[in-house]
Amino acid sequence: MPPTLTRSCAWLTLIALLPALPAAAVTIDGVFDPQEWAGAEHFTDFVAVQPLSGAPAPTDRRAEAWMLSTPEGLAFAVRAWHPPEVPQTRTRIQRDGNAPVDRMNVMIDFDADGRVGYDFTITAAGDIMDEVVSNESSFNSDWDAAWTHAVADFDGGYVAEWLIPWSIAQMRNSGEERRTVAVYFDRVLVATGERFAFPDASFNRPRFVSDFHRVEIDQYQDQQLALTPYVVSSHDFVGDQSDFKAGLDVFWKPS
Structure with a gap:
């Protein structure tokens, strides 16, 4: 031979x-596909946290979020409606740029103990920020991680999608089949100064990370x-x- x-x-x-190697469970492209997210946790009760009223989000600026545990990591999607009469703020920013832009945040406390949260931000223009949240509401943007993101418009608003790999942070009990995490979602409309979130948690209160919503999920080995x-x-x-x-x-x- x-x-x-x-x-x-x-x-x-x-x-x-x-x-x-396992196949991807969802495609992170910003185009929301209901079939891909059929088995995901679904969150709809977004309320106003800026101003801090706790009032339900109006229909024309409502939001809903999905969370799915996959072998590749935690996948998220947030779909947010935007009133046609309200200007969208889509200024391009550099990574971790602190600028007033329309955006969505996903925050995760992987151990669900209120000690440390991780913030993953996608702007309406597709730029990103990531931060570590400690001491309930102290944000530090010096931390940069590798994660997948996408954003796309739909008729009435826009969708952002995330894939956060399991290797992104140290976690306790990482060998268990199930784990409890705590999550928080919000969307920001700069033109009106509004922020709508799920759950009803705010970094302007003494407790923030501790008020994240707890969810039990499947856990996969990295x-x-x-x-x-x-x-x-x-x-x-x-x-x-x-x-x-x-x-x-x-x-x-x-x-």
Whole structure:
């Protein structure tokens, strides 16, 4: 058998032995697909937290959120309606830029103990911010994480979607099949100075992270696979012989 064919078969055998990676449960593209989110937790009771009245969000600026636990991480979608007579503020900002823009926030307390929350923001223009929330309501934007996001308009408003990988933060009891997390969602309309949130929690109160909504979800192990191909060639000028080697370094971290 020719050497090139032997080498190809070896590579195919190695790839076949690798654990199968799970397929994505949802597509993060900003286009809300009800079938993709059919099994998700659904939250609709958004109320006004700026001004801090607790009044239900009016129909023309209502919002609803979905949360789905997947092997890749926690997936979220927020769909928010925007009144046609209210201007949208879509100024582009750099990452973690502190500017008055229309936006949506998803915040997660992975241990549901009120100690630390993580804030993931998507603006109406598709820019992002992320922060760590400690001491109930102290925000620190020095933390930058890798997560997937998308935003898209629909007739009446816009949708933002998130995928937050399991590896993004340290969690207690990460080996359990189920875990309780606490979540918070809001949407901001800059032109009217309004913020509507679920649950009725506000960083202007003494308690904020502790007031997040608790949800029990499936928990998946964070799996990391790194494939690094390599090629090494050498030539013996005295003997006029060449040597060629190729291979694949595999790093597999199941949890």
